[in-house]
Amino acid sequence: MPVIASQKCFSLKTGKELEWYHGKVILCPPSRLQSWNEKVFYFQQTYGTAECALGPFMREIGMELSGARILVDCLKREGVEYIFGVNGGAAMPIFDALYDETEVKLIPMRHEQGASHAADGYARVTGKVGVALATSGPGATNLVTGIATAYMDSIPMVAITGQVLTDFIGSDAFQECDVIGVTRPICKHSYLIKSCDEVADVVAEAFHIASTGKPGPVIIDIAKDAQKNETLFQYPETVDIRSYKPQVNGDPAQIAKAAALIKEAKCPMLYAGGGVVLANASEELRELTLKTQIPITVTLMGLGAFPETHPLAMQMPGMHGSCCANYAFTDADLIVAIGARFDDRVTGDLDKFAPNAKKIHIDIDASCIGKNVPVDVPIVGDAKNVLTELNKLVDTADIDPWRNQIQEWKQKYPFEYEQKANKVMPQYVIEQIYEHYSDAIVVADVGQHQMWAAQYFKFTEPRQWLNSGGLGTMGFSLPAAIGAQLGCPDKTVVNINGDGSYIMTIQELVPAITMKLPLKIFIINNMYLGMVRQWQELFHNKRYSAVDYHDNPDFALLAQAFGATGLRVEHPEDVEPALLKAKGINDGPVVIDFIVDEDENVFPMVPAGAGLGDVIRGLS
Amino acid sequence: MSKEKRHIFSVLVENRFGVLARVAGLFSGRGFNIDSLNVAETHDESISQITLVTHGDAQIIEQIYQHLNRLIDVIEVTDLSTGTHVERELVLIKVATDDPQKRTEILQVAEVFRGRVIDMKPASLVLEITGDEGKLKAAIDIFSTYGVIELARTGKIAMMRGATK
Ligand SMILES: Cc1ncc(C[n+]2csc(CCOP(=O)(O)OP(=O)(O)O)c2C)c(N)n1
Ligand SMILES: [Mg+2]
Numbered sequence: 001m002p003v004i005a006s007q008k009c010f011s012l013k014t015g016k017e018l019e020w021y022h023g024k025v026i027l028c029p030p031s032r033l034q035s036w037n038e039k040v041f042y043f044q045q046t047y048g049t050a051e052c053a054l055g056p057f058m059r060e061i062g063m064e065l066s067g068a069r070i071l072v073d074c075l076k077r078e079g080v081e082y083i084f085g086v087n088g089g090a091a092m093p094i095f096d097a098l099y100d101e102t103e104v105k106l107i108p109m110r111h112e113q114g115a116s117h118a119a120d121g122y123a124r125v126t127g128k129v130g131v132a133l134a135t136s137g138p139g140a141t142n143l144v145t146g147i148a149t150a151y152m153d154s155i156p157m158v159a160i161t162g163q164v165l166t167d168f169i170g171s172d173a174f175q176e177c178d179v180i181g182v183t184r185p186i187c188k189h190s191y192l193i194k195s196c197d198e199v200a201d202v203v204a205e206a207f208h209i210a211s212t213g214k215p216g217p218v219i220i221d222i223a224k225d226a227q228k229n230e231t232l233f234q235y236p237e238t239v240d241i242r243s244y245k246p247q248v249n250g251d252p253a254q255i256a257k258a259a260a261l262i263k264e265a266k267c268p269m270l271y272a273g274g275g276v277v278l279a280n281a282s283e284e285l286r287e288l289t290l291k292t293q294i295p296i297t298v299t300l301m302g303l304g305a306f307p308e309t310h311p312l313a314m315q316m317p318g319m320h321g322s323c324c325a326n327y328a329f330t331d332a333d334l335i336v337a338i339g340a341r342f343d344d345r346v347t348g349d350l351d352k353f354a355p356n357a358k359k360i361h362i363d364i365d366a367s368c369i370g371k372n373v374p375v376d377v378p379i380v381g382d383a384k385n386v387l388t389e390l391n392k393l394v395d396t397a398d399i400d401p402w403r404n405q406i407q408e409w410k411q412k413y414p415f416e417y418e419q420k421a422n423k424v425m426p427q428y429v430i431e432q433i434y435e436h437y438s439d440a441i442v443v444a445d446v447g448q449h450q451m452w453a454a455q456y457f458k459f460t461e462p463r464q465w466l467n468s469g470g471l472g473t474m475g476f477s478l479p480a481a482i483g484a485q486l487g488c489p490d491k492t493v494v495n496i497n498g499d500g501s502y503i504m505t506i507q508e509l510v511p512a513i514t515m516k517l518p519l520k521i522f523i524i525n526n527m528y529l530g531m532v533r534q535w536q537e538l539f540h541n542k543r544y545s546a547v548d549y550h551d552n553p554d555f556a557l558l559a560q561a562f563g564a565t566g567l568r569v570e571h572p573e574d575v576e577p578a579l580l581k582a583k584g585i586n587d588g589p590v591v592i593d594f595i596v597d598e599d600e601n602v603f604p605m606v607p608a609g610a611g612l613g614d615v616i617r618g619l620s
Numbered sequence: 621m622s623k624e625k626r627h628i629f630s631v632l633v634e635n636r637f638g639v640l641a642r643v644a645g646l647f648s649g650r651g652f653n654i655d656s657l658n659v660a661e662t663h664d665e666s667i668s669q670i671t672l673v674t675h676g677d678a679q680i681i682e683q684i685y686q687h688l689n690r691l692i693d694v695i696e697v698t699d700l701s702t703g704t705h706v707e708r709e710l711v712l713i714k715v716a717t718d719d720p721q722k723r724t725e726i727l728q729v730a731e732v733f734r735g736r737v738i739d740m741k742p743a744s745l746v747l748e749i750t751g752d753e754g755k756l757k758a759a760i761d762i763f764s765t766y767g768v769i770e771l772a773r774t775g776k777i778a779m780m781r782g783a784t785k
Contacts, residue, residue, distance in 0.1 A: 184642060184645050189693075192638075209692060243633075243634060243692060244692050365690070366686045366689070366690075367686035367687050367690050370679065370682060370683075371683060
């Protein structure tokens with residue numbers, strides 16, 4: 001409880017009374033006093049909130065703050081709710097500044113990889129910048145996988161790493177690592193802070209860069225002395241980086257050209273990707289689709305941007321995508337790509353990809369356009385802005401024969417599997433999860449279970465589906481689910497995991513339990529690195545090298561040992577009751593280990609390097 | 621496949637540490653070629669200019685252009701090969717001049733290339749020659765026949781002709 005300490009306030013520099021503040025100054029809570037050295041005053045609501053006034057006030061009285069304190073205050077300015085981190089020597093002043101902080105909550109994770117994935121998961125569900133924190137050297141290198149994961153999927157993130165004392169930099173000091181060098185190719189930008197005077201400006205720039213244009217992770221590596229030394233705090237009101245001006249509005253002439261092509265096309269299709277989700281452009285995408293009535297395929301990264309339950313939805317394209325979407329690519333005469341990047345997992349053999357189609361490509365990142373596929377109408381801009389403009393120019397497309405063709409493919413080649421007697425089929429588990437958790441946020445890991453989840457769960461909302469699509473990082477999902485649950489406390493968060501992926505970051509069960517997060521952790525346990533086993537079966541003469549995971553522990557018992565609820569399901573008839581039971585457990589995570597058919601493969605499948613038309617359908 | 625062509629990029633960047641590493645890293649990371657590279661501060665000390673010579677087909681060059689632009693510290697990228705431009709390189713050549721006869725000859729040749737003698741010792745001299753790539757190649761070829769002891773060469777610098785930037 002704050003108490004009024006003084007009716008008078010004096011400048012620390014001149015000793016003069018600052019009359020202007022008279023009667024407006026209150027002392028902060030006693031817990032703060034010790035760590036802030038009894039110097040900090042809170043400002044009464046003169047300027048709306050105390051926080052806004054803190055900086056100018058302290059500058060006026062000449063009060064200096066440590067770089068670490070300034071860093072934390074900057075994070076507050078940016079509206080940061082959570083920082084995910086693991087403590088260590090070179091970051092201790094920052095952790096100290098966070099110790100009694102209530103607005104920015106520190107979430108201690110069990111491994112820095114978990115911290116970066118949790119920050120990533122938080123960012124994916126909220127659209128805000130996720131923040132991870134680690135010490136120098138090994139702490140920083142442990143963050144790297146999470147940073148690369150966020151980079152590949154263009155997720156806004158700020159990763160803060162402690163660095164050795166400035167005088168020691170370059171001397172191979174204890175726990176020194178050139179983090180800027182290591183992360184250069186996997187981040188949008190990076191900063192090394194050697195002086196506390198740089199902190200405020202760098203943090204403001206970092207958040208601006210991470211969250212605008214094509215989002216991505218930004219690294220702030222901050223030397224320990226820069227964290228400890230004190231300076232005046234001034235947060236920049238605005239950020240203006242002369243060399244960084246993302247182009248958000250599309251060229252009207254290009255948009256008009258696109259509209260004209262759409263009008264002429266006889267077999268057009270929309271191809272939307274994760275960029276639509278990042279740009280919060282799902283509404284506009286839906287309008288475009290409904291207005292034109294053009295069939296649409298949404299990629300693994302974009303799932304939910306358009307409801308998969310809609311008749312125009314062709315479902316996911318690509319290697320394990322629907323035959324309908326892949327055949328449509330092959331026969332289309334116009335592809336409208338929106339925030340999608342013609343990834344090799346989508347296009348298959350480029351020489352056979354969409355041979356008859358003109359291409360319109362809308363992307364915020366000019367370097368993405370024309371990178372893999374020649375484009376007829378490039379439009380650089382934010383998907384939301386461009387689609388808003390494009391929607392004004394389009395009408396219902398006169399393409400009934402094409403629509404009928406799409407419907408025929410869709411009916412003829414749905415995702416399907418064979419229910420083997422007495423086996424828990426992985427696809428059945430996903431169908432049941434969808435049945436009972438259709439509104440949940442689903443966080444998948446990497447492997448067969450990820451593809452089955454993408455195929456059999458029908459996503460209807462953006463930011464409902466989270467997965468590491470670009471880097472394909474095993475171990476992503478559990479920590480990302482923690483971040484997602486904190487970001488969306490009122491939603492149910494379902495983690496669909498694989499037995500191989502789960503054990504890569506299983507330690508993050510601990511913070512989930514500590515925080516009593518009601519995560520539904522469903523393991524599709526085929527006792528194998530299933531996706532790799534599938535490739536070995538199909539392309540390596542069934543030489544099952546290093547994929548047998550029968551030696552894994554019993555995950556239900558292990559969950560109990562951690563302190564969570566752990567259930568094991570071995571029979572098809574037990575799937576539904578277990579899922580229902582999990583619904584009722586909300587005082588912490590529940591882990592269900594679904595022991596599924598070991599031999600099942602993901603189909604359809606376009607073998608790597610083949611054309612989309614050469615899809616192996618599986619069941620015939 | 622379109623034809624490979626040589627391109628000269630003028631890249632204005634923030635004069636900060638680490639920027640060159642980002643530019644070079646972009647090339648090594650994406651498998652683009654750097655044929656020559658020159659970096660120096662401009663008349664505005666907060667800005668450095670990188671002159672970068674590379675080659676590739678139209679699609680590669682477009683990618684290089686876009687990726688350079690994507691770097692946060694890059695202020696402006698110009699592909700000088702799209703317009704008429706002037707370009708220069710400078711080479712320092714140390715040639716052996718063990719007998720006086722040879723020295724006279726070398727000095728005459730240097731004259732042809734408008735070279736300047738910037739150091740002279742009994743057994744060697746150092747010439748400074750500027751010019752475009754073709755001229756420097758010709759000069760180096762000739763002086764090689766006299767015995768080059770040492771050679772140092774800048775990367776190319778270039779700018780557009782005319783009043784515009
Ligand atoms: C960190 C990491 N290592 C290796 C791989 C290669 N890999 C891709 S899928 C996969 C198997 C995943 O096994 P599991 O989590 O059990 O999922 P399943 O395919 O069995 O459903 C592997 C090893 C990867 N994607 N990420
Ligand atoms: Mg598995």
